[in-house]
Amino acid sequence: MSIQNIRIEFAFAEGALRRLLGVIEARGWIITSMQMGSDGDRSIMTLSLNPRDGTRKIATLIRQISRVYGVISAAHMDGATSFIREIPRAAAG
Amino acid sequence: MSTAPASIAEQPQTAVRTGAELVVDTLERLGVESVFGYPGGAIMPLYDALARGKVKHYLVRHEQAAAFAADAAGRVTGRAGVCLATSGPGATNLITGIANAFMDSVPLVAITGQVPQTLMGTDAFQEIDIFGLTLPIVKHSVVIRDPADIPAALAEAFAIAEGGRPGPVLVDLPKDVQQASCARWDEPMEGDDLRPSPSAESLAEADKLIAAAKKPLLYLGGGVARSNATDLVRDISERTGIPAVATLQGLGVLPVEHPNFVGMLGMHGGRAANTAVQESDLLIVIGARFDDRATGHLASFAPHASVVHIDTDAAEFGKLRHAHSTMCGDLKRCLRTIEFTPGDISEWQAETRRLKEEHAPRYDAPGNGVFAPELLKKLSERAGDSFVAACDVGQHQMWVAQHCRFSRPQAHLTSGGLGAMGYGLPAAIGAKVAEPDATVVCVSGDGSFMMNIQELATLRRYNIPVKIVLLDNSMLGLVRQWQELFFEGNYSEVDLSDNPDFVEVANSFGIEAFSVDLKSQVDGAIDRLLAAKGPILAHVRIDPEENVWPLVPPGKSNADMMESKW
Numbered sequence: 120m121s122i123q124n125i126r127i128e129f130a131f132a133e134g135a136l137r138r139l140l141g142v143i144e145a146r147g148w149i150i151t152s153m154q155m156g157s158d159g160d161r162s163i164m165t166l167s168l169n170p171r172d173g174t175r176k177i178a179t180l181i182r183q184i185s186r187v188y189g190v191i192s193a194a195h196m197d198g199a200t201s202f203i204r205e206i207p208r209a210a211a212g
Numbered sequence: 213m214s215t216a217p218a219s220i221a222e223q224p225q226t227a228v229r230t231g232a233e234l235v236v237d238t239l240e241r242l243g244v245e246s247v248f249g250y251p252g253g254a255i256m257p258l259y260d261a262l263a264r265g266k267v268k269h270y271l272v273r274h275e276q277a278a279a280f281a282a283d284a285a286g287r288v289t290g291r292a293g294v295c296l297a298t299s300g301p302g303a304t305n306l307i308t309g310i311a312n313a314f315m316d317s318v319p320l321v322a323i324t325g326q327v328p329q330t331l332m333g334t335d336a337f338q339e340i341d342i343f344g345l346t347l348p349i350v351k352h353s354v355v356i357r358d359p360a361d362i363p364a365a366l367a368e369a370f371a372i373a374e375g376g377r378p379g380p381v382l383v384d385l386p387k388d389v390q391q392a393s394c395a396r397w398d399e400p401m402e403g404d405d406l407r408p409s410p411s412a413e414s415l416a417e418a419d420k421l422i423a424a425a426k427k428p429l430l431y432l433g434g435g436v437a438r439s440n441a442t443d444l445v446r447d448i449s450e451r452t453g454i455p456a457v458a459t460l461q462g463l464g465v466l467p468v469e470h471p472n473f474v475g476m477l478g479m480h481g482g483r484a485a486n487t488a489v490q491e492s493d494l495l496i497v498i499g500a501r502f503d504d505r506a507t508g509h510l511a512s513f514a515p516h517a518s519v520v521h522i523d524t525d526a527a528e529f530g531k532l533r534h535a536h537s538t539m540c541g542d543l544k545r546c547l548r549t550i551e552f553t554p555g556d557i558s559e560w561q562a563e564t565r566r567l568k569e570e571h572a573p574r575y576d577a578p579g580n581g582v583f584a585p586e587l588l589k590k591l592s593e594r595a596g597d598s599f600v601a602a603c604d605v606g607q608h609q610m611w612v613a614q615h616c617r618f619s620r621p622q623a624h625l626t627s628g629g630l631g632a633m634g635y636g637l638p639a640a641i642g643a644k645v646a647e648p649d650a651t652v653v654c655v656s657g658d659g660s661f662m663m664n665i666q667e668l669a670t671l672r673r674y675n676i677p678v679k680i681v682l683l684d685n686s687m688l689g690l691v692r693q694w695q696e697l698f699f700e701g702n703y704s705e706v707d708l709s710d711n712p713d714f715v716e717v718a719n720s721f722g723i724e725a726f727s728v729d730l731k732s733q734v735d736g737a738i739d740r741l742l743a744a745k746g747p748i749l750a751h752v753r754i755d756p757e758e759n760v761w762p763l764v765p766p767g768k769s770n771a772d773m774m775e776s777k778w
Contacts, residue, residue, distance in 0.1 A: 133343075133354070133355055133357075134343055134344070134347065134353065134355075137344065137347060138347050141347050141348050142348075145348050176530065176531075178530065179527065179530060179531050182526045182527035182529070183527045185526070185527070186377075186525060186526070186527050188351065188352040188372060189352075
């Protein structure tokens with residue numbers, strides 16, 4: 120299984136980090152590394168992920184992350200299958 | 213009925229209010245008429261304010277029932293049902309109900325009391341991190357830490373619960389926030405409609421696939437009801453003649469007698485529907501998610517079909533089955549933009565109608581005992597368009613799905629994704645409160661009924677005229693059936709022959725009840741149920757060895773169906 124790198128930008132709010140990490144693990148991905156920074160309103164996180172089995176698709180995970188309330192953008196950082204969903208800033212808070 | 217996301221009327225800020233009063237004010241302004249709950253220490257300020265407000269509170273006898281009742285109200289109305297509980301065990305008792313709403317995409321707002329903020333994180337009495345515990349089973353959640361945030365946060369909770377793909381939202385309210393006084397607060401803001409519109413490319417591809425298909429099939433899921441798109445789907449089906457199958461949650465979009473409706477697909481679906489899916493060359497999937505109970509063995513599911521997938525939630529696209537065309541957005545908006553102009557599909561229409569006729573269910577079961585499918589079919593037909601079934605989980609749930617007539621998908625309340633036993637009775641309460649003119653029938657089994665039997669007290673307290681059909685085989689019937697078929701008849705912990713006398717139990721709660729033992733008593737029993745003015749229970753004894761047919765064995769293709777031997 121190849122490592123997949125993703126980048127998530129999300130509104131800084133109570134529980135937001137736990138919620139995102141929970142989605143990733145519950146959908147069948149192992150977090151192998153993570154970096155995060157924040158400017159007070161927004162946080163940006165980059166993660167390296169390993170799928171638990173061959174049925175997990177990174178595009179599906181990105182969509183599942185994108186629908187989490189407060190996520191501003193989620194992107195697959197590798198290859199040609201990058202998927203980005205932008206949410207207006209006003210809706211992210 | 214409205215499925216518009218929550219909106220809130222403006223209110224002048226003229227007085228100092230407590231946080232608890234702001235909760236009640238906001239619920240009233242959001243148009244909430246009824247809530248279901250159970251008080252306790254950390255939510256006492258809210259109950260104090262509730263008693264002085266206009267929102268009607270229904271006191272259940274277990275918090276799980278409050279969540280299930282609110283779930284049912286949400287399914288029936290399209291507006292978020294509301295349940296309340298205190299911190300700690302009150303909150304944890306809501307969890308199954310919240311999970312149920314999450315799995316079936318039902319709008320629900322769960323409000324929990326929490327210990328004061330200074331005690332949070334200290335293992336205080338009845339402190340539990342309900343916010344953390346429910347993270348995987350909510351659409352969103354929030355701990356409100358300032359009373360000034362309450363109106364905006366609550367309005368946002370309703371908007372999130374009801375908008376897009378609906379789901380449950382948890383609002384955790386520390387006791388000190390409920391008690392604190394507040395002179396100024398943030399007013400709710402109207403949210404933007406963020407639902408995307410379908411792209412021109414996906415539209416063109418969908419139109420092309422539909423026009424070219426020889427055997428197109430509408431595959432209808434619960435999203436049709438959640439998006440209030442039933443009338444539109446019916447219109448499309450009638451205008452185009454495209455045959456349709458439905459998932460468990462999609463039943464009622466087309467009534468069972470509709471000539472274009474082939475049946476329910478899946479593990480306990482009909483042979484006609486499953487065969488049509490296997491033969492189809494195009495599935496037009498509307499608000500469905502390729503659940504494993506619907507698809508059976510995924511790799512052999514609909515092997516000849518291309519897929520047009522239309523859903524409010526883009527995360528469902530390609531999750532389990534590749535789609536050749538995807539359209540994300542409000543279902544009604546998507547459906548209105550597709551042309552739906554199939555070619556000549558007359559042979560396919562005739563074929564699906566022949567399949568439906570050839571594999572129609574039989575009701576000529578041998579013997580004098582009650583044949584539950586026949587009873588349920590007759591009951592739903594006699595009740596007519598006002599019939600609403602609130603099911604528990606097990607064999608009876610599948611018989612309801614297979615044999616009842618539903619005039620609309622909101623008439624079929626069933627715990628589909630989670631499969632939560634104990635759902636039926638509280639769901640019936642929630643449905644009847646939300647829709648008083650409906651003929652609400654709780655169809656339960658002896659296993660499920662015991663899981664929330666205490667709610668007979670709620671029925672009695674408010675004299676809610678729910679009709680209960682308790683199908684008693686003194687077994688955990690579906691487990692027994694699987695042990696018979698797939699575990700070599702090794703019956704392990706399924707015997708419930710020491711059940712109480714359900715008629716006496718109902719009577720002890722002050723509820724009219726009677727027994728039905730013979731096929732010849734069924735018509736009279738239906739008469740009595742439908743004529744009852746108050747709550748009533750029919751205790752129906754059925755054959756413990758009766759099985760649900762057809763059945764696709766687990767892990768098998770939907771083409772490999774087992775059927776009744778008679």
